[in-house]
Structures are given as C-alpha cells and as structure tokens.
Amino acid sequence: AQKITQTQPGMFVQEKEAVTLDCTYDTSDQSYGLFWYKQPSSGEMIFLIYQGSYDEQNATEGRYSLNFQKARKSANLVISASQLGDSAMYFCAMSANAGGTSYGKLTFGQGTILTVHP
C-alpha cells in the first residue's frame, strides 16, 4: 500500500518569498510517480508538477520545483517568488504499480494550506 504524509497543516509566506511544502511517501514499489496539485477555495484540483521515481533530475515547472530525495522518500514542493494567488490548499499524491496492476489511482496526503501575505 502507498502512503503520503504532509506534516504541515498550514504554512505562511510573505509575497515574493520562496516557500517549501513538505511531502514524504511510503511505497514498496520501485516505479512510482509523485504529483503535486493545488486546490483553491473554489474547489478545482489543478495539476502543478510531476516527478517519476527514475527521473534523475528534479522536476521544474515555472515557479514550481520538486525537491526529490529518493533515499529519504521525500518530494517537497518549492514555490519561488510567491504570489497572492498562490494561497490555496496543496496536495502531494502518488501513483504506484501496486502488485503488478496498472498505475491507476492517486493516493493523496492530507494537504497543506498555504497563505501568502502581502
């Protein structure tokens, strides 16, 4: 079984500063994918960034980067130059090939609420 742990219920950051949202995961699979989603107060889930377990370089997408440390089983999201519009709930999620079946469901963490102050 897969498990995602996000230990920060809430984080605060000043506008234009960088912030790191923590995510640790647990799986017995060698091949897996890690995702970050953003959920604003309006409720829609917005895909931000993806990291594959065999990717040698950390993923980056604009202001988002993923600090992937495989040995520590962590996949922290770094948001640079925070903007007021970044205030939202952020979820870390995993897709893994459990038991040899296809990569289907995403397993989500409990989320971190990020508040960006002006």
Next chain:
Amino acid sequence: DTGVSQNPRHKITKRGQNVTFRCDPISEHNRLYWYRQTLGQGPEFLTYFQNEAQLEKSRLLSDRFSAERPKGSFSTLEIQRTEQGDSAMYLCASSLDSGGVYNEQFFGPGTRLTVL
C-alpha cells in the same frame, strides 16, 4: 477541449434517498476516476474505469455505492439509501493511459453532496 464536467454541482438530499451524479471526461481520455473528499482532507480513491471496464474499487465503496461507465464515455456514481456520513465532495477525474507510471489526472469541479 472543455475539460471534465460534473453534474450537478450541488446536491442536497434527505437521509435514505438515492442520488446519482454524472461525470463527462475529456473526450479522448480512456480512464475515469471517482474520488471522495471530506472537509480538510485529501481526496480518497473510490473507483476507476478504463474504457467501460471497472478495474478497481476501494474498500470505501460500500454496497450502497455503484458506478458505471457505459460505452466508455460518461460515468455515473449512484449512492443508495444515503447516510449523513456520505456528505462530501465527489470528484471525478480523467486521464489518458500511457501504460506507465505517468498518470496526470484532470479533475472536474466536483459535486458537493449534503445529506440532511
């Protein structure tokens, strides 16, 4: 590409009634997923389809829950004899199966169910 759509957006029902939700995925996506999200929690997987075949169901999906995806297009999620504990946001997502670990799922806006 109009994205994933869900109807209705909100549903209020009385305990014991049956409810049905609909999800229309992105047209070329062959996979469709249902998740449930309660307040302050991350989404929990319920079930998913590849084309019309239901490939996996969570233990969360009790006998009162049933999902279908006729013809591999839209999907419906029915909850029979609703209970107050069923109150949640029901999220639908779709993806294009690449056969590998990359599985970016596109989510709909959700259906918020309130059981009185």
